[in-house]
Amino acid sequence: MVLGINIQETPDLVKAYITKHRLTFPHLLDPEARVASMFAVPGTPTTLLVDRAGQVVAGGAGYRDWAFPAVYQLVESLLKSTDSKPEQR
Numbered sequence: 001m002v003l004g005i006n007i008q009e010t011p012d013l014v015k016a017y018i019t020k021h022r023l024t025f026p027h028l029l030d031p032e033a034r035v036a037s038m039f040a041v042p043g044t045p046t047t048l049l050v051d052r053a054g055q056v057v058a059g060g061a062g063y064r065d066w067a068f069p070a071v072y073q074l075v076e077s078l079l080k081s082t083d084s085k086p087e088q089r
Contacts, residue, residue: 051078
């Protein structure tokens with residue numbers, strides 16, 4: 001799933017951005033930057049690939065070109081995975 005998380009933005013601004021860019025994936029508001037803090041987001045844009053257990057497996061801040069076979073393989077493996085149990089620490 002692709003999910004946009006809007007950090008400390010007003011609902012009206014987010015709605016206008018989504019409309020302007022014709023985005024079709026869900027967007028969440030994070031007005032107090034709690035989700036950003038949970039994932040240690042250094043700034044925007046940040047892209048994270050998160051497995052079913054909630055663990056970040058790839059990503060980074062700034063623009064990323066994700067059009068590489070290794071990335072496709074990683075995404076496919078994440079989509080096929082059925083393991084949703086978090087690792088024990």
